[in-house]
Amino acid sequence: MIATSMKRLVDVDSGIISREIFVNEEIYRQEQERIFTRAWLFVGHESQIAKPGDYFSSYMGEDPVVLSRDRQGQIHVFLNSCRHRGMKVCRYDEGNTPVFTCPYHGWSYGLDGSLVGVPRFKEGYYGELDKSQWGLVEVAQLCNYKGTIWATWDPKAPPFLEYLGDFRVFLDGTLDAFDGEDGGSEVLGGVHKWVIPTNWKFVAENFNGDHYHHPTHISVEAVGIGPGRTGEARHSDVQRHRRHMTSFPEKGHGWRGGPPQSLDEEIYPFPRFELPEAEAYFQAAYDRRKKIGAPSPPTWMFGGGGNVFPNASFHIAFPRSICVSHPRGPLHTEMWRWYLVDKNFPDAVKDHFRHYSMRYGGPAGMTEQDDMENWCYATAASKGPIARRYDYNYQLGLGHGGVHPRLQGAWVSDGEFSERNALSMYGHWAEMMDRAD
């Protein structure tokens, strides 16, 4: 482990962060040990493993895992590595199976992870192998939160809801249906997966609280990709001036969008859709929210996003998605992107969302292509010996904001432009990196 305290590289008070944390090989290795084995990580969605026997191959940091549903309907997350000699027991992206049989020497495991079959058990192991000790390695804790599956390897990590704290309202805004129905969303089939030459924190930081990067997106705004109609910008002006940054310094989570507030009568929170089915659906959803008095999502409807520390980023609406930036060395990241829709969307509305998701996000997304160009060449230009000597500046809006009036442990900016969210994220990151136990 590195002798230096990470707090020397991350100066939250003056808004200065060393480039080393984005490019240094040793720091990266310490992150693997101290962040990714301890934090709660997003693994997949319940709707991907709807039936007993269903499985979905995923990752927690660099470790391959399998998300499965056993015969009793119980959900598990295992390390995808045979206990005998480490072979990946599942090399399919998804499917349904009674057992995982290792292709190397043939050990087989049930969907609950138990070792159920060992070739030559009698004549090779003389019946002496204690199979109960050699099941697949299971995560220490797992949480199904409104259909999203989260897990951690750390038995001492706080329970997921405590880990989230009041940041939960932002995740609720993403996982509830647009009419406020609790957990009324599901994921579309097909997960975007691609590799980019950047440090994973560039992605997390961008979702967590960067609203300063409008110049990145001038070309997509010039084109006008929707979501309501062609020629229209991605977000409304009404929403723009109400944006704020909210972050949780003790937890590392951040939200860019706005503070939670009650449903504002004067401001209709959705885009106006050209597609009649979508317009009708969202108008009805709005009316229903008002009627049942559903807690209003944080000024959201035209967009906004956040990051659950360390690397589960999300967009709350238009598009609605979860984006995990899996670390792949200090200079590479494997991006995985799921798109969420209301379970109750009529087909036409679902299709509209699917199309908008693809033209907005992922490697072919007209928005994110330009983000990635910036993250990748920022990484490339930060790794030289001279570049590393010069810190990054995070002083945007520094000192302009205060304690959030309603959310426990949260800080909120005075206006839209602030880099305090990133400082909250890196402050927490440094804390966790320095903690040895």
Place this chain on the structure above:
Amino acid sequence: MAAAIDTGADLERLLLVRDIEEFFYAEADLLDERRFVEWLDLFTDDVQYLMPMRRNVKFGEWERETTKSPEEVSWFDDNKTTLTQRVNQLLTGVHWAEEPRSRVCHVVSGVRIKEVTTQNGEVTAVDTGSRFVVYRNRLEMETDLFVGRREDTLRRVGGQWKIARRVILLEQNVLLAKNLTVFF
């Protein structure tokens, strides 16, 4: 004894294949020369431009190997409007992912005709198969190689071939490029 050869029909077929090949090669020129507006003109107004994702699946479960339209998310599932938006974005000059512009080379080969539709003896549409290698070199050393198959349905419109449906099967699972700012 050799089967009788219908020289007339064979010749017609050969000319048709050559015609389609020429069409694809000319298309490749438009793309590599970044004449995107002219390229857009090669598509019918109701075109579907689809690039599914590819899954690793168990033997025999091939129907799940490729993401489905319209049920699932793909890399591209565009219509003429979205293709036009992409072209417009490239022509802003501030689309940073392609500014400065990349060097791109399209190699199309293995062109064959799978099905011919005729009306009153005239060919009105053809289903074709082909292979592609798309090479991209960007800025200094960034290089991507996209290899795969294409299935195109071409329709005869006003004496010209137009692409009515294009399915692009890229032979990759995790996309190995950082973005898809090139057309296929």
